[in-house]
Amino acid sequence: MKLKILFFGMAKDLASETSTFLEVNEDLKVSAFRKVLQDKYPLFSQMDSFSIAVNETYAEEDLIIVENDTVAVIPPVSGG
Numbered sequence: 001m002k003l004k005i006l007f008f009g010m011a012k013d014l015a016s017e018t019s020t021f022l023e024v025n026e027d028l029k030v031s032a033f034r035k036v037l038q039d040k041y042p043l044f045s046q047m048d049s050f051s052i053a054v055n056e057t058y059a060e061e062d063l064i065i066v067e068n069d070t071v072a073v074i075p076p077v078s079g080g
Helices: 009-015 030-040 042-046
Strands: 002-007 019-023 051-054 070-074
Touching: 002 009, 009 042, 009 070, 030 042, 030 051
Parallel strands: 002 070
Antiparallel strands: 002 019, 051 070
């Protein structure tokens, strides 16, 4: 299945791209998708954590990502 991946902030820098399409074999839970991302982008280990949004909504770890979903990788943000 094909997923559109968007990278923001530090994730964009570590991935060296703003977006990509990723081909995976089956529907994945967000928790499994994190592992796929970390395998594909080893530099993500430099982030303490990152959030995943699916179709513009922050996703829980047990949400299942399905074909044609748009997934955003959002690094930690700080504010003042």
